[in-house]
């Protein structure tokens with residue numbers, strides 16, 4: 001599937017800093033590194049199997065500070081609600097939230113509330129998203145390029161259809177904060193509690209917001225990491241800018257958040273991309289790439305290079321080597337986000353000093369901001385988190 005050079009999408013992409021070439025192909029979810037670790041023997045190993053098993057406490061290893069039983073106990077407890085979502089339709093091959101959308105427990109109301117003003121409806125959706133606990137909410141169009149070409153049936157890891165309803169027009173993107181004190185302890189199993197808590201929290205928020213929309217009489221499909229790449233939607237919805245560490249950097253939380261999404265036909269006005277100046281900062285900064293223990297992050301400018309099949313074809317961007325990255329996760333028996341921890345944008349923006357730094361970083365004085373960040377993001381010992 002290629003996109004003609006004169007595609008209307010080109011103009012929108014330019015505003016979002018997205019560069020798609022003629023080689024573009026939608027990404028197959030079967031090729032994401034977590035799916036490959038379930039079927040591809042070049043990725044799968046006893047160590048990757050042990051990584052997945054460690055999310056059950058009886059199989060969690062014990063290896064000193066940050067990897068003790070209490071660290072794994074907290075991490076695995078933090079994942080609990082997400083795990084319940086993931087497991088509830090596993091017998092049908094639907095690993096929901098990661099390899100399939102979250103099944104709706106609420107039918108679409110037969111009485112449809114009329115929407116005369118999509119801008120007002122968008123404001124109401126954002127109000128409701130905040131009420132349920134999302135920190136950020138943006139809205140963009142349902143650009144099908146970012147849909148996975150197929151989802152994965154986890155019974156045999158084969159391609160399966162998405163089963164999305166017809167007529168979807170919009171994507172609501174929600175941002176969910178990760179705990180700053182836990183993130184400061186990466187790499188550790190303890191820090192993985194920040195990831196698990198964010199996923200468990202987002203599962204509840206995205207399902208509740210989707211239920212609200214379905215009660216209004218419109219389609220709403222709740223989605224976490226499944227079904228589509230969320231980053232292009234988050235950027236197009238004006239929530240932030242893509243960075244070298246493969247994350248979206250937002251003005252409110254920097255890179256310290258996760259995203260979920262809802263596909264809907266509710267009439268909504270769209271947000272617009274808001275380039276901040278993050279890419280210009282990443283051009284002069286390599287702190288994440290320097291800190292990566294397995295050299296999985298790129299130096300130099302964005303490119304269309306694909307280190308392996310776990311990278312999308314035909315998009316010019318900074319792309320990690322997912323095989324190296326996940327290899328390190330497997331070694332830890334937990335997720336790693338060192339590249340998030342050390343990022344100078346990972347700050348508490350409720351503090352005025354952080355807001356002044358951000359202003360500097362997004363201005364032509366970015367080199368001063370980088371110099372001021374030379375000792376930023378040092379690791380906190382996990383035992384100090386427990387003592388605190």
Ligand code: SF4
Nearest residue numbers: 292296325336338339
């Ligand atoms: S998550 Fe860890 S291993 Fe992966 S790219 Fe970031 S620093 Fe490297």
Ligand code: SF4
Nearest residue numbers: 243245282285288343
């Ligand atoms: S550490 Fe530096 S290069 Fe990496 S994402 Fe953050 S600002 Fe960009």
